[in-house]
Amino acid sequence: MGRLWHTTNIYMHSPIHEYAEKLTSLLPDPLKVIYLTNSGSEANDLAMLMARVYTGNFDVITFRGGYHGASPYAMGLTSMAAYKYPIATGIGCHTTMCPDVFRGPWGGSGCRDSPVQTIRECNCSPDCCQANDMYVQQLKEVLDTSVSQQIAGFFAEPIQGIGGVVQYPKGFLKEAYKLVRERGGVCIADETIEEDGLQQNSTQVGTYLLTELAKLRDKFGIIGDIRGKGLLIGVEMVKDKVSREPLPGVEMNEIFEDCKDMGLLIGKGGVYGQMSRIKPPMCITKDDADFALAVFGLAIQRQMARRL
Numbered sequence: 001m002g003r004l005w006h007t008t009n010i011y012m013h014s015p016i017h018e019y020a021e022k023l024t025s026l027l028p029d030p031l032k033v034i035y036l037t038n039s040g041s042e043a044n045d046l047a048m049l050m051a052r053v054y055t056g057n058f059d060v061i062t063f064r065g066g067y068h069g070a071s072p073y074a075m076g077l078t079s080m081a082a083y084k085y086p087i088a089t090g091i092g093c094h095t096t097m098c099p100d101v102f103r104g105p106w107g108g109s110g111c112r113d114s115p116v117q118t119i120r121e122c123n124c125s126p127d128c129c130q131a132n133d134m135y136v137q138q139l140k141e142v143l144d145t146s147v148s149q150q151i152a153g154f155f156a157e158p159i160q161g162i163g164g165v166v167q168y169p170k171g172f173l174k175e176a177y178k179l180v181r182e183r184g185g186v187c188i189a190d191e192t193i194e195e196d197g198l199q200q201n202s203t204q205v206g207t208y209l210l211t212e213l214a215k216l217r218d219k220f221g222i223i224g225d226i227r228g229k230g231l232l233i234g235v236e237m238v239k240d241k242v243s244r245e246p247l248p249g250v251e252m253n254e255i256f257e258d259c260k261d262m263g264l265l266i267g268k269g270g271v272y273g274q275m276s277r278i279k280p281p282m283c284i285t286k287d288d289a290d291f292a293l294a295v296f297g298l299a300i301q302r303q304m305a306r307r308l
């Protein structure tokens with residue numbers, strides 16, 4: 001607070017350059033240009049503008065269930081009813097089906113690049129993923145029917161956060177990016193960059209959390225799915241594992257309140273409010289993870305007892 005960091009882009013000074021250099025060192029080539037903005041919404045506003053000006057095209061595609069911000073321009077990219085208002089936004093913005101291998105029409109037990117898979121069955125041979133092919137087909141249909149021949153771009157979170165920590169079939173984004181580029185569009189990954197050094201901790205503690213939460217899923221009927229990567233983890237709560245219907249809001253709130261009273265704050269999310277979103281600070285330790293697992297496990301156990 002004692003140092004001047006930023007007044008306006010007119011007066012450039014060294015901390016901004018140092019920060020930009022540090023940021024680019026985390027990005028793969030050729031991503032070496034940084035433009036700093038004040039918020040995620042503003043970043044996406046700018047990305048949409050740049051995609052349109054750069055390509056000379058207008059249409060953009062996003063996933064249903066995606067959250068990309070709430071500014072009037074970014075609201076058009078967002079596809080969650082809770083964040084939409086009856087105003088004119090989103091001209092030229094179109095959506096495609098989110099490749100959700102747990103809740104969506106297609107998905108199996110081998111779709112994800114993860115140690116934890118869905119509880120759904122799978123008939124695919126090791127070198128193919130039928131669910132992925134079906135979701136790619138959905139995007140092809142949007143490209144063939146909803147947009148003009150040439151498009152400006154495709155926005156996707158690498159893992160869909162607020163929409164429910166949705167982890168797509170492995171290889172989906174690669175295929176989607178190819179289709180989008182063939183139609184003249186640019187591909188925009190909407191995500192916050194992990195800090196150096198903490199990436200390793202995220203992988204270690206995050207993978208531990210994922211696999212331990214999967215054990216809770218196998219134990220309790222109302223935990224339908226565990227997914228995510230690093231320290232962005234989703235726990236999808238269901239009425240039961242056969243119907244996979246979302247756990248009602250009243251029950252979700254009871255679990256959240258119970259966790260809070262025991263000292264654990266968990267995020268909410270999902271198109272139906274059925275997700276517990278775990279996204280702790282990246283410096284958390286294995287002991288912190290064990291505490292969270294114990295509290296969450298107890299809250300679920302109590303909820304199961306309430307349902308009897």
Ligand SMILES: Cc1ncc(COP(=O)(O)O)c(C=O)c1O
Binds near residue numbers: 044161
């Ligand atoms: C993926 C993603 N994009 C954009 C935003 C919007 O960011 P902001 O709230 O800073 O405008 C968010 C906010 O949570 C987000 O999760």
